[in-house]
Structures are given as C-alpha cells and as structure tokens.
Amino acid sequence: MSRRWLRVLRTPLGLTTAALVVAVVVLAIVAPVLWSDRAEVYDTDNILAGPSGDHWAGTDGLGRDIFFRALVASRLSLELALAATVIGVLAGLLLGTAPLLLGRRLGRLVTTGVNIAVAFPGLLLALFFAVIFGVGATGAVLAIGFALAPSFARLVQTLVAGVAALDYVSAARVAGVGRVRILLRHVLPNIAEPLVVNATIAGGGALLAFAGLSFLGLGVQQPSYDWGRLLFEGIGMIYVNPAAALAPGIAVLVAGLAFNLFGESVAKGLGVSAVGGVPVPATSSRLTGHAGRRDGTDGSTHMAMAPSDLVLDVVDLRVSFPGPAGPIRPVRGISFSVRHGEALGVVGESGSGKSLTALAVAQLIEEPGRVEADRLEFRGADLRDGPRAHRHLLGTSMAMVFQDPMTSFNPTRRMGSQLAEVAVHHQGMTRRQAMARAVDRLRAVRVPEPERRATQYPHEFSGGMRQRAMIGMGVMGNPSLIIADEPTTALDVTVQQQVLDLLQAIRDEDDVALVLISHDVTVVGEVCDRVLVMYAGRIVEDLPAHQLQGGALHPYTRALVAAVPDMRTDLDQPLAVVPGRPVDPSDVPTGCAFAARCPLADDHCRTVDPPLAPTPTGSQVACWHAGEPLELDEGTGELVEAKS
Amino acid sequence: MKELRFDDVTVRYGTVRRPFTAVDGVSLVVPAGQVVGLVGESGSGKSTLARAAVGLAPIHSGQILLDGQPVPRRGRVRPLQMVFQDPYSSLDPRMTIGESVAEPIPPGSSRAERREEVARLLALVHLDPSVATALPGRLSGGQRQRVALARALAGQPQVVIADEITSALDVSIQGAVLNLVRELQRELGLSMLFISHNLAVVRYVASHVAVMYEGRIVEQGPVEQVLVDPQHDYTRELLAAVPGNRPTSATPHAPRTRSTS
Numbered sequence A: 001m002s003r004r005w006l007r008v009l010r011t012p013l014g015l016t017t018a019a020l021v022v023a024v025v026v027l028a029i030v031a032p033v034l035w036s037d038r039a040e041v042y043d044t045d046n047i048l049a050g051p052s053g054d055h056w057a058g059t060d061g062l063g064r065d066i067f068f069r070a071l072v073a074s075r076l077s078l079e080l081a082l083a084a085t086v087i088g089v090l091a092g093l094l095l096g097t098a099p100l101l102l103g104r105r106l107g108r109l110v111t112t113g114v115n116i117a118v119a120f121p122g123l124l125l126a127l128f129f130a131v132i133f134g135v136g137a138t139g140a141v142l143a144i145g146f147a148l149a150p151s152f153a154r155l156v157q158t159l160v161a162g163v164a165a166l167d168y169v170s171a172a173r174v175a176g177v178g179r180v181r182i183l184l185r186h187v188l189p190n191i192a193e194p195l196v197v198n199a200t201i202a203g204g205g206a207l208l209a210f211a212g213l214s215f216l217g218l219g220v221q222q223p224s225y226d227w228g229r230l231l232f233e234g235i236g237m238i239y240v241n242p243a244a245a246l247a248p249g250i251a252v253l254v255a256g257l258a259f260n261l262f263g264e265s266v267a268k269g270l271g272v273s274a275v276g277g278v279p280v281p282a283t284s285s286r287l288t289g290h291a292g293r294r295d296g297t298d299g300s301t302h303m304a305m306a307p308s309d310l311v312l313d314v315v316d317l318r319v320s321f322p323g324p325a326g327p328i329r330p331v332r333g334i335s336f337s338v339r340h341g342e343a344l345g346v347v348g349e350s351g352s353g354k355s356l357t358a359l360a361v362a363q364l365i366e367e368p369g370r371v372e373a374d375r376l377e378f379r380g381a382d383l384r385d386g387p388r389a390h391r392h393l394l395g396t397s398m399a400m401v402f403q404d405p406m407t408s409f410n411p412t413r414r415m416g417s418q419l420a421e422v423a424v425h426h427q428g429m430t431r432r433q434a435m436a437r438a439v440d441r442l443r444a445v446r447v448p449e450p451e452r453r454a455t456q457y458p459h460e461f462s463g464g465m466r467q468r469a470m471i472g473m474g475v476m477g478n479p480s481l482i483i484a485d486e487p488t489t490a491l492d493v494t495v496q497q498q499v500l501d502l503l504q505a506i507r508d509e510d511d512v513a514l515v516l517i518s519h520d521v522t523v524v525g526e527v528c529d530r531v532l533v534m535y536a537g538r539i540v541e542d543l544p545a546h547q548l549q550g551g552a553l554h555p556y557t558r559a560l561v562a563a564v565p566d567m568r569t570d571l572d573q574p575l576a577v578v579p580g581r582p583v584d585p586s587d588v589p590t591g592c593a594f595a596a597r598c599p600l601a602d603d604h605c606r607t608v609d610p611p612l613a614p615t616p617t618g619s620q621v622a623c624w625h626a627g628e629p630l631e632l633d634e635g636t637g638e639l640v641e642a643k644s
Numbered sequence B: 001m002k003e004l005r006f007d008d009v010t011v012r013y014g015t016v017r018r019p020f021t022a023v024d025g026v027s028l029v030v031p032a033g034q035v036v037g038l039v040g041e042s043g044s045g046k047s048t049l050a051r052a053a054v055g056l057a058p059i060h061s062g063q064i065l066l067d068g069q070p071v072p073r074r075g076r077v078r079p080l081q082m083v084f085q086d087p088y089s090s091l092d093p094r095m096t097i098g099e100s101v102a103e104p105i106p107p108g109s110s111r112a113e114r115r116e117e118v119a120r121l122l123a124l125v126h127l128d129p130s131v132a133t134a135l136p137g138r139l140s141g142g143q144r145q146r147v148a149l150a151r152a153l154a155g156q157p158q159v160v161i162a163d164e165i166t167s168a169l170d171v172s173i174q175g176a177v178l179n180l181v182r183e184l185q186r187e188l189g190l191s192m193l194f195i196s197h198n199l200a201v202v203r204y205v206a207s208h209v210a211v212m213y214e215g216r217i218v219e220q221g222p223v224e225q226v227l228v229d230p231q232h233d234y235t236r237e238l239l240a241a242v243p244g245n246r247p248t249s250a251t252p253h254a255p256r257t258r259s260t261s
C-alpha cells in the first residue's frame, strides 16, 4: 500500500499539492506562536495604510498588520474546517453504515432520508443550519459539518453496500460474526482508503465554505478572526487597500485548492493502480519483424502449401512487455496456421499466453506491449505492417469473441445500432441497410424476436444471449476467421452448449475458420479439429482433437485431460492433478519449462529445452520423453512414472 | 454429522407488488454423512436455497431443519457452513489467511489453541501452515478455495454447503479441489450439499442428485439412477450438455503441422 501512495507523490500534481498541504498545516501550527504579537499590535500611525516595507499587505482600521493576521488566521481557519469535516464525516459514517447495522427495513428509511438531503444544495443547507444554530463560529462549524453529512452518508452507503455484497462478508455472517464486528473488521478497513481521500477533498471544501460563511458575517465574530472574517473586513476597504482583501483571499484559495487537489490526485493515483499499474496505452499495437527474416527456412511443408488455403499463418510469434528486470515474455515464439473452415483449439492453464496470442493476431496488443513475428499473415496480408494498414480487412473478415460480452458492448446504446455500426463503418452500408442486416444477424445467431431485441440495451440481454449477440456482431461482415477467447467460461453448461453449437453452425454454413481458446480440454476436444496445448508461452503439443483422449504424448496434456471428470470417470480414482505452480513469465527456467512439475523430468530436460517436433502419428510434441508410460498415484492424484 | 432437511421452503424477493419467487416450495434431504449434488442452470435458485439455509436469504415459508430442529440463523454457533463460488471475493483482502480461517472458530478458546487449530485445518486442506501469516493476494485461486474450505470447517459444522466451488477455477485446479472435497468427506464423514451446474462434477462427488429448474426441484434420486434414466426434460438437456458427453466432432480436416525452427 505504501508503494501505491508513493506513486501518487511521483506525479507532479500529487507532489505539488502534497507539499502545499504540508506547508499549510505547518503554517497553521507555527504561525500563532511566532507572529501573534505582530498581528495584534496596533500601529496607530498607520491606520488603513497600503502595502509598505513595514506592512506587506497594509494595515486595517486599527492599524494591525494584515499580512501577519492572514498568516495567524490559518490556525483558526484550519481548525474550524477540520472540526466541520470531522462532524460531517462522523455523521456521514453513522448514517451511511446505518443500513448495515439496523437491518433492511430501518436502513431503507435512513437511505431515503439521506437521498432527500443529498438533493438539497449544500450551501443552502449550510445557510439553513447557520440560521438554526445561530451566528458564530460554533454555529458555522455545525452548519458546515451537517451540510457535508448527506453526501458523505451517500458515499459511505455506496462503499459499504459494495463491500457488504462481497462473499467474504457473507462468509463472516455465516461464521456467526455480529454486525458491529463485521463493520469494524471487514467493512471499514476495506473502505478506509476512499473515505480518507474524500474527507481530504471535503476538508478543502469546508475551508472554502467557512470562508464564505465568515465573509457573510455568519461565521467567526470579533475579536477572533479567520480568513473569511479578514476577507469580510478587507472587502470594506477594497478601494483604499486592495491587498487587505487579496491576502486572506489568496490564503483561502491556496489552502482550499491544496486539500482539494491533493485529495483528487490521491484518488486518481490509487484508482489507476487498480488496473495493475500498466500505463494507459497511448497508441495501438506495434509490430516489428524479426531482424533478418528467415523466410523459407522454416520448414519445407510450409513452402509446399498452397498459400490460398491458409487463413492465418503465424511463424515464431513473440509478445513481450517491459518489466522492472528486463522484458517479460509471456509468448515465446509460437508457430501455427489455420486453414479455411478449420477449427483450431488452444488450451492451457491461465497465464499460459493463450489470450495474448489471440490478441496479437487480432492486432489488439496495446503499448507498451510488443509483438514480433517472422510471419504473421491473415488471408495473405502481412499484419506486421501495423493495424492501420489492414483495418478494413480486419474489421470485416476477422471476428473476436471475448469471455465477458458485457464489457464489449456500450451499455448506453441499443444493441441493434451497435451491431449496425460495424456495417456502416466497414461495409459502407446506409443506416437502414445496416439495421436490417443487424436484425438479420441477430436472427442468424438465434436471438428470439430479433426486431424487438435490436431495440434493447445490453443489460436487458441474459449472459448467453449477449454472447450470441457478440458473435452476431462478429458475423456482421463475412468473417473468414472467428477468434473466440473463453467464450463460454462464464456460462452455464446448457447455455455453453448452445453457444458452441452456434459457432459450429456458423462454421458449417460459411466455411469460417475458428480459433477457440479455452482452459477446458473437453470443450475444445468437442468442437475442434485440431488442438494446440500451450504451456509457459510455448506450444508443447499440437494434435488432432480425437487423439486427446488416449493419444496425447506430452505429460502436461495427459494430466490436463485426466484432470477433468466426465461421465465415464472412474469414481474410485482421484482426478489427476498437476502439482506445483505455473511458470511466472518474468522468470522462465532454462531447459523444459514444465520440468519442475513433470514426473518424467531428468537432468537433460532441466538443461535443454525440447523443440516442437513431428511424431509418427502426425502430431507435434515438445518433450524429450513423449509418450512414456505414466500412471496415476492413487494417494495424491499426481501422474507418476509407471514402474513396470 | 446430522441430516439437513428442507421442508417446503419458499424464498421470495422483490417488492410486495412485484414479488419474485426464487425458490418455490423445495423439499430436499441431505442424509447424514452423505453428499447431495444440486444441479440446475444459473438463476434456477440453487444459490438462493443455499443462502436461505445459512441465513443470508429470507425464508418466506417452510422450514429448514437439522436433525428435526430448526437451523439457527443467528448467533455465534453455526452448525451450517458455506463455501462460496468465487475464491477471489470470499477472502477479505486485508485479513491474513490465519485470521480468516480463525473467524468461525467457536469462542472460548485461547489464542494458542486457535493458532493450533488454524494450523491443523490448513494441513487438512493440504496447505502449508506457514500461509497463515500471508494475505490472500499471494495465493492462487486453487489455494484460496482450499482456505475457504478450511474456514468452513473451522466452524465445526454439521453440514457444509459448497456453492459452485470449482466453477471459477481452471479445470486443472478443479480436479485437485474435487479430490480434496471427496477426501474430506470420507475422512470427516461430512454431510454436504454440493451445488454445481456440471453433472460430471456432481457424479464424481455426490451419491444423490437433485435437479432444480425455475425454483423447483424437478427430479431427485441416487446419482446412477438419475443419470442413467433421467425423467425430466431439463435433466436430459443437462446430460447432453456435459462437455465430453457427446461424440467428439468428426475430423474432416487432416491435421496439418509444421516443425518450428
């Protein structure tokens, strides 16, 4: 956490405002001690004087030095603002956590009350309270504090509701933990950060509001003075000495903005880190060829192939990201091709580089990611020219389907027009034609009542239906390749089946090729003709789907297949497990990356990385001991070297 | 271990004017020491039924009984414990693994006893007891789900409800968690309601299965019977949808490969 706060300080705005806040606080502490005397002295020779060497901002009606008064006033101004903020935050906390503590019915009452109060303009509320509590510093503190409370209560309510909906709070309830304890142990610590940030921002606001009240004569009264009071007095002689109003005015502005902007920059800083600290991409993907291309040296089979047969042709694809200790390479040189109408599956555990491979092909890797390849051709077009060069081709001929279709649609626009946009953009259709096409495509992906559905918003679609609409968007053009990354992982088995069937139907109809990415071998085995197994950014096996059961040669593939129960799984045996952890792409071991988890590993494996090599059965495998017998250890579920 | 019985349980959400019945008159028995699988599509009411049992959802009518006694839905002693689907949101990111696991331990034990119990539970789910001092952020999904299991067991439950505990996990990790569930069940003789949407998974861990559809139980019985001779259309649909339960696709395209340099 401290590292995240440090990151805030590294931004120019964060650093400046943090320094300002510190300066203002220090000033408030030391100013009354150091300069009280000078601020109280009556210089009767210089009444209502303008700025001079003795009095930098001039003097007031009693000859007191305005500059020093402004400095000394920082203490009272800050104290009062702090007191008001504390009142506001405490009242907000009480109201905001009430729904959690009081239960549903009473909680709803409080929520309604807060919602009404929030709708009231804050300043109006403050003035209203100021009248109730009477003129004077105490009244003003209470007024501003209570005026802050509703918006804080709302914030707290929202934050609490967010955390309270999480399973760990449910788990604590099930464990019999009481409401107050849940609030103190689970909820407050997890909302503390945004609360503190917002309190800081509110503090800045309170400072300004206080100046306002005092200026109106409703706040601090003689003989005390805060910035607002000084401002009030200064305005009276603005024609005699503008500096008298300027000095406290500037003080209020600087201090208020310091707190406000500091809070904002912290909020922004902490918010950004939520997305993993990867800088926001400025430009889209960059693609560079390998220095010294090795065309023609990558296998004679390839040269013999009719080029028109291939939809996608990838040779030695690498994806890397800059890391603290040199580049991280999550995809480390993979080669494959997809032919017309072929369905290729890609399996592997999460983090093995499946998604990045797909994104690289679709030109969606963002800065600072780097994509390199010896060959990267889609329907004969060299994608290494950059995404701009082939935008039209990619837009109409390659379709991407992601795991979470909700994030792929704009929630504020109707489904039909989102689909239609593709056709308007890439196929030059008129709005009308495009809309008709959208409805037709929704029908093609078996969305019931497509005309009506087209006028609905994404959230009105169920998960499975959204996924179908996403596929429908993909087939707005006439794609020759659909890349689907975990398209069914978030779905129920029955819905999953419908989506897979749909992909199959689209393929059958138009001879569309499919790259289906999944962590589930059974899904891939069912839909695809051929399967690539990825491990640590490499292809470790490339085999026909029907060979998965029983015909797989790589120990990892065999463990993956045996890990998934199906309707024939032996109930007396444990499911296979792969011991250990996946490889961290920033720390790939030498030799075979799977060695640490492999039952067949020997010293040779640990020093020399096995190449992907053809096998007699027509598949390819990267393993020194491919196909050697393994058996299931009934105690641990691990695959071990067969003893016989 | 005790028997858990749902007796004509109905759960309603929504407003008085527009009520929505999530669970509609469900009767279901989890016999002592047995695992009952509950299958059905999402939205069919499986999780609501589970949450009603542990006091997280309001019961509109009906009863939930443990060996004939109403299940306590408030207070410190909770004989029903639940494991949640998403191991990433079911552990408080700011509490150490040890603190999370210790939370349901019934009050009245000393600090040292609690620490010892946490270590025992972590060992039971095959985690190194040293993870007790770690924050959940350092653990993988599979490890987190083990912690969640250990936490449920810390409450010394009579019955454990597992709500889709493997569906957020990679299949390669799912196997290990399922092995663990079976092992714990065998060793501790747990009664368990195991919720899943995958019949193959249920077949592997449960002896009985109940099929839920639109808030109702449409079919229940011993696993072999329901899987071999399904009576309800929805059960048949579920069976057909189990990955790998259909003939693998024919291979019209001969594998085409090429070696990498």
Ligand SMILES: Nc1ncnc2c1ncn2[C@@H]1O[C@H](COP(=O)(O)OP(=O)(O)O)[C@@H](O)[C@H]1O
Pocket (backbone or CB within 6 Å): A278, A321, A328, A330, A348, A349, A350, A351, A352, A353, A354, A355, A356, A357, A369, A585
């Ligand atoms: N923007 C990024 N910056 C750095 N590393 C990344 C980035 N995106 C993905 N990775 C890393 O690349 C590896 C492979 O990721 P991914 O392709 O998503 O795997 P899969 O799809 O197989 O789960 C992971 O270790 C992931 O952490």
Ligand code: SF4
Pocket (backbone or CB within 6 Å): A555, A556, A592, A593, A594, A595, A596, A598, A599, A600, A601, A602, A605, A606, A610, A622, A623, A624, A625, A626
């Ligand atoms: S090369 Fe060696 S370590 Fe790697 S998978 Fe094969 S046997 Fe295992």
Ligand SMILES: [Mg+2]
Pocket (backbone or CB within 6 Å): A350, A351, A354, A355, A485, A486
């Ligand atoms: Mg992925």
